[in-house]
Amino acid sequence: xxVKATSTKSITLNHLLxxxxxxxxxxxxxxxxxxxxxxxxxxxxxxxxxxAAKRITVLESPKCLFVHLKRxxxxxxxxxxxITCHVDFPQSLNLGPYMTHADKENNPEYLLxxxxxxxxxxxxxxxxxxxxx
Numbered sequence: 001x002x003v004k005a006t007s008t009k010s011i012t013l014n015h016l017l018x019x020x021x022x023x024x025x026x027x028x029x030x031x032x033x034x035x036x037x038x039x040x041x042x043x044x045x046x047x048x049x050x051x052a053a054k055r056i057t058v059l060e061s062p063k064c065l066f067v068h069l070k071r072x073x074x075x076x077x078x079x080x081x082x083i084t085c086h087v088d089f090p091q092s093l094n095l096g097p098y099m100t101h102a103d104k105e106n107n108p109e110y111l112l113x114x115x116x117x118x119x120x121x122x123x124x125x126x127x128x129x130x131x132x133x
Contacts, residue, residue: 010087021058024053026053029049029051069087117129117131
């Protein structure tokens with residue numbers, strides 16, 4: 001699963017994190033023993049058929065946050081291709097909306113210190129450049 005973007009279009013890190021942490025339907029139905037169903041207006045605890053979903057979130061905020069973006073995709077015609085769209089990084093990032101249990105008092109906020117960028121058409125050649133603040 002990846003966000004489609006063209007090389008002329010710019011995308012933000014927040015948009016990528018929103019996309020990555022959104023709930024995804026798995027397309028399967030399970031019998032859930034924790035769910036309740038209504039029978040004659042009263043809740044009853046029996047096995048209920050429930051559609052399964054998953055969501056990936058951050059459990060604990062690290063001292064130092066490293067974000068690594070997948071910059072490759074596979075196609076039938078060309079094999080491995082480089083994703084070349086531009087990603088805008090904010091100067092500060094609030095990790096709270098992407099956490100499992102957002103801590104309102106201790107909202108983890110990170111300041112951008114450096115970005116490493118690969119310049120080159122292919123993964124087998126090119127150069128990595130480090131931009132630091």
